Amino acid sequence: MYGVERSFIREILRVASSPEVLSLAGGLPLADLFPVDEIRAAADRVLMQDGASVLQYGASSGDAGLRSWIADRLCSHHGIPTTPDEVMITSGSQQGLDLCAKLFSDRPIAFEDPGYLGARLAFQASRVPLIPVPLNDAGPDLETLEQAFDTGAAVYYGMSRFQNPTGRSYTTATADTMAELLNRSDRWMIEDDPYGEISFGKTDSPLLARRVPERVVYLGSFSKSVAPSLRLGFIRAHCSLLEHLEPIKQATDLHTSTLIQSILRELLTGGEFNLDAHLSRICHTYQAQRDALVQAIETLVPGSRIPWVAGGGMFLWASLPVPTDELFGHAIKRGVAFVPGQHFYLQEPDRSTIRLNFTNVSERLIPDAVERIAAAVQDM
Ligand SMILES: Cc1ncc(COP(=O)(O)O)c(C=O)c1O
Known part of the structure; x- marks a missing residue:
């Protein structure tokens, strides 16, 4: 398969x-x-100002300034209470999925169906059994999700906004019930949100990370908002989980490119570019x-x-x-x-x-x- x-x-x-x-x-x-021009200008500035240091090895958790910018944005734009030490930079959100697959590999993962093929491949590559949870018009079928938790799944993978492949978003009522279920059952959600900022109108947010931040591993990405070739994404999770994710990140690639992180930080904070x-x-x-x-x-x-x-x-x-x-x-x-x-x-x-x-x-x-x-x- x-x-x-x-x-x-x-x-x-x-x-x-x-x-x-x-x-x-x-x-x-x-x-x-x-x-393109703004990225070129940001690259020039970081290489001129900090040339040697941006070419050096860096921290596994990522660039401190970029993590701080992400934490502020999650608070101000998405209502997800976040401090910089709850953010880890990843090489695209696809790497976030791979790291989560390795972290949660000892138990089945409940998986929204139909769902993102790349997540399925990441979990299957780590030999994690998947339990399908059908999507309906309001979001995942909650009865099946609860059964999946009861029969051994420790975590649910899903996208509450603009899902790949269906474009669906969960209703706020479903998100509220899911939040309650995650709390009650002591389970986790991997909330994949690469399209969250590509929104065509104001709607009430179905984000689970906003409702129960301590129960969610939230994955973000700059691929759709800036450019995919940067391969920059991030994980936002409680520090007790990040502690386990960090050694997995180290084993995978030590850290995400210092140079590219510095260019993005400069782009976002340098004043010439307005995201x-x-x-x-x-x-x-x-x-x-x-x-x-x-x-x-x-x-x-x-x-x-x-x-x-x-x-x-x-x-x-x-x-x-x-x-x-x-x-x-x-x-x-x-x-x-x-x-x-x-x-x-x-x-x-x-x-x-x-x-x-x-x-x-x-x-x-x-x-x-x-x-x-x-x-x-x-x-x-
Ligand atoms: C749902 C979903 N998650 C994750 C990714 C991976 O994105 P990234 O470029 O941040 O690795 C994609 C890419 O299209 C996606 O559609």
């Missing part, structure tokens, strides 16, 4: 990189929005792309259904009138790529589902991409 998933994703990435293919498959941010203004440009652009995709699917693909319009993030989940795994080959011939929904399921998949990324194809080309999907459906 593990090998099958890997090779399928490799195949998607291979065909999607061909210049004739419009790719709604990957999870790539729109490269036109990367703050909130940058995020509002990103959100404005992505929202228009999402709207174009929703409209194109609804008007161009008869028999399609969009169960949930994502209020943020980078993905739209839809269902089509044909099995999307069979559609894939026809779609590639027509010059468009996507990920068939079945690859995100642990249990029996719904083969009509499809995950569409709306950030990497421009708003102008989205109708063209969807026309190609509609033509592929006709071909079947």
